[in-house]
Amino acid sequence: MTADEARRVDRVMQSLGIPGVVAPIDPETPSGEWRVYDEADPATRTDRTAEVLAAIAEHVPESAPEPEHDGPTRGFVGLPPTD
Numbered sequence: 184m185t186a187d188e189a190r191r192v193d194r195v196m197q198s199l200g201i202p203g204v205v206a207p208i209d210p211e212t213p214s215g216e217w218r219v220y221d222e223a224d225p226a227t228r229t230d231r232t233a234e235v236l237a238a239i240a241e242h243v244p245e246s247a248p249e250p251e252h253d254g255p256t257r258g259f260v261g262l263p264p265t266d
Contacts, residue, residue, distance in 0.1 A: 184216065184218070185216075186207070186213060188217070189206075189207075201235055201238055203220060203221060203231055203235050204219070204221070205219050205220075206218065218231075219231050219236075
């Protein structure tokens with residue numbers, strides 16, 4: 184994920200109480216790819232990105248089905264010419 188995506192994931196993790204540290208894969212290159220780890224130390228950390236994203240997805244409601252329309256709706260209707 185990018186740095187911007189990582190910031191959003193970090194905010195969601197905090198709001199849901201999901202533990203972890205969001206950090207760049209390469210600490211020397213913060214503009215590169217980011218992941219979620221169990222701890223900050225690059226020498227001993229473990230990648231938890233898939234696990235954390237799955238936990239976040241569990242909190243996202245499924246999209247509601249499209250409501251059925253019983254009557255006219257707004258929009259454009261193409262009418263053929265009456266020649």
